[in-house]
Amino acid sequence: MPVTLKNKTPLVVPLAIQRRAGLSRADQLEFRARGGMITITAKRPSSDQEYTPEQRRYIDARLAEARNNPTYGPFTAAQTKRFLKKELKARTKTARKPR
Numbered sequence: 001m002p003v004t005l006k007n008k009t010p011l012v013v014p015l016a017i018q019r020r021a022g023l024s025r026a027d028q029l030e031f032r033a034r035g036g037m038i039t040i041t042a043k044r045p046s047s048d049q050e051y052t053p054e055q056r057r058y059i060d061a062r063l064a065e066a067r068n069n070p071t072y073g074p075f076t077a078a079q080t081k082r083f084l085k086k087e088l089k090a091r092t093k094t095a096r097k098p099r
Contacts (some may be wrong), residue, residue: 013040 005011021042023029028043028071051059075083 004042023042030043032039032041036066
């Protein structure tokens with residue numbers, strides 16, 4: 001989508017391009033020029049900036065709980081498969097049979 005640069009007007013990123021790139025109003029953009037090409041990338045906040053200290057403590061506590069308790073995800077694919085088979089078997093036994 002071509003955009004024409006004019007005197008005294010800022011560069012405008014078309015709305016369709018913003019949507020495709022997943023940009024929002026508060027995003028910061030980083031411009032790099034090299035060899036006649038301009039690269040524009042969204043500068044995303046780091047996780048330290050994204051969460052408040054209280055939220056970070058909660059997330060860290062939940063992750064610590066997950067590491068200490070084997071029944072509290074994340075699980076391997078094999079563990080998940082075994083669990084789902086067992087769950088389906090149990091649900092099939094308790095399901096009501098049609099009359």
